[in-house]
Amino acid sequence: MAIKDVQEYMHLTDDEVEQLGRELDAIRQEIEESRGEKDAAYINRLIRIQRGLAAAGRLTLMLGTQRKETRVPAVVAGTTFLALHKILENMEIGHNVMHGQWDWMNDPEIHSSNWEWDTAQPAEQWKHSHNYIHHQFTNVLGYDNDIGYGILRMAREQKWHPANLGQPVYNALLATLFEWGVALHDLDIERIRKGEKDPKEMKRQLKQIWRKGRNQVVKDYVVYPALAGRQWRTVLTANLASNVVRNLWAYVIIFCGHFPDGALHFTEEELEDETRSEWYLRQILGAANFKGGPLLHVMSGNLGFQIEHHLFPDLPSNRYAQISERVQELCRKYDIPYTTGPLHQQYGQALRTIIKLSVPNSWTSSDQPEPPTPSRERRRKSDAERPPRRQELGGWSRSAAGARG
Amino acid sequence: MASTIPWERVRRAGDKLTTPLLPDDYLRLLNPLWSSRELRGRVEKVVQETDDAATLVIRPGWGWRYDHRPGQYVGIGVQVEGKFQWRSYSISSPPVRKRRTITITVRAMPEGLLSAHLVNGLEPGTIVRLALPEGDFVLPDPPPQQLLFLVGGSGITPVIAMLRTLDRRDTMPDVVLHYSSPTPDRMIFREELARLSEKHEQLIFHELHTDTDGMLDLADLDRICPDWRERDTYACGPGPMLDAISEHYEQHDLEDRLHLERFSLELGGEGGEGGTLTFRNSGKTIEVDGATTVLEAGEEAGIGMPYGCRMGICHTCTLTLVSGKVRDLRNGDEYGNANEPVQTCVTAAVGDCTLDI
Structure with missing residues (x-):
């Protein structure tokens, strides 16, 4: 359901919302002041592990496949190492570094301004489509392109079209080819379809994607297989498998962030005169966590703490667990829903929504309470039509990107 | 010793294996120094x-x-x-x-x-x-025939590099070194300087211990080094000392002879147009011209600006430009995207700007 005015929907008064905002600001300040040596050691250690996994995976596949007796274990181990390396790099390292979570270290090698992640999408485009569009306009219909990524119908307020019947298939394709779906994300397929996209900007973006995507493909499907000589086919298959594993995993985790039942959608009326505290409140209501142990959280880039990540996108991810306890306390105090559950339940709900919304609304029942008001027209907005950018979402810069591709 | 160029090429070829990272990003995990x-x-x-x-x-x-x-x-x-x-x-x-x-x-x-x-x-x-070595406080090659060093405190550090090089290359010209320090104990390289002046008779070493003997009065130069007007002078030390020296040399119309080390920044590019800078958190504003860096303007306005090298190397001073446009004084590049990070020590305002601090 879509909410026109969060505060009206909630039981909170103006003062209570402002008070909540102040308490969240206090948490932010506390974490900012306590960042130090241990946090720096955490990200450096993780980068060492991830690059170690990459090297181990490549070497295991290249050397281990040469002899018949070691081939099968080498393929299994090598593929696993590579998949783990890609997952860690994309989720806990790349995504979080590009959010500026580690900029405070003042380390030019771990900085949002020049990090290029190990996937097909150019970092600059990610920082626009994700840090800005998605994090500032989280779950606002017509503003946040992450609601279904322009491919899936994920909110009942989005108009049904017969093409939506294919959703289960599109979903499976998106999951398998997730890297490439993400790569095209900032192009904003919907605005291209409607002819609203500036062709010059589109050309620039396509060129950027082409350059980076080509390097990724050449690495995994040409160079490393070639280095394996006669075993090129084995290595190519293993590389492909590791990419698919990463794609599926990233897809599941990302779909658990905003599509489980408790995560609400909003309308553009909510954006009007939205205060910082109301923005905080929208982040809590629009995101969903999942539960798990420390290993699961690291492997999912700490996105199991999606609510905390949305409240404080630029605080170091290793602190989200600690922040989460404080946020849950606040949610209890102000009686705000805090959506969480086991991973399989959260993903199950997202999948159910994908399937249900492939048919017209009248055929299925909503899993969420009806919105207080019907929603209005939702055309995609361009940056010029969106309100100005919030500063905690960091920068994205044309000049810094594209240096390497 | 092998040239470094083939290694550069090997590493560049290695990019294909490590894209989007560089081979160095992996090699430095083996040895932290193996990264360029x-x-x-x-x-x-x-x-x-x-x-x-x-x-x-x-x-x-x-x-x-x-x-x-x-x-x-x-x-x-x-x-x-x-x-x-x-x-x-x-x-x-x-x-x-x-x-x-x-x-x-x-x-x-x-x-x-x-x-x-x-x-x-x-x-x-x-x-x-x-960071790569920088600075113009250097001796020409070959060195001038007659040199005068006026040094205060830790200002000896660039001068010792020059003297050591002259000693190593055995090209020590006629040098007078005047070195002020509060006490003999606080005089860095005192013994080495004494040794050098023993070895090279053309190197005269004057010590001044300011705690007991007072500061150097530049009028005394005529006594300490009667031919100071004929010498190329290199001065390094505390700001007030350098100010006094440069004033003295200007009075004698000898500023061409004087080289100072101030750790200042050389800004070659065009300036900005200037405008009003607003610092968002405090709401303070200041009018600036196009030659004043954002960092200097912030300091003048009483903002606790972060800074490091003050020459665009270290990025310590980077702040978020909320709105407006700034120009990089080194090369004229302009930055003006909403919420773009900018290096305040090398940029100046192009029109009105708001900064997040």
């Missing part, structure tokens, strides 16, 4: 020079060319509580590749947290970041 992506160095030794000054012997990693000119300084970044802090220090060693090390000499300043850390807290083995 960022210049690094390992602290090999910390040599106590005086009670409050120490020499750091640093082994630079890949990409260091050992071709600094004596007198130049180097930016050094040290991680303190997880955060890199940058400062610049003169290189005190002569440029010799064979040694595989460079040295910088640091005096712990009473209010300088980083300098105190460098002097007392740095363990051998620590990895530091380096």
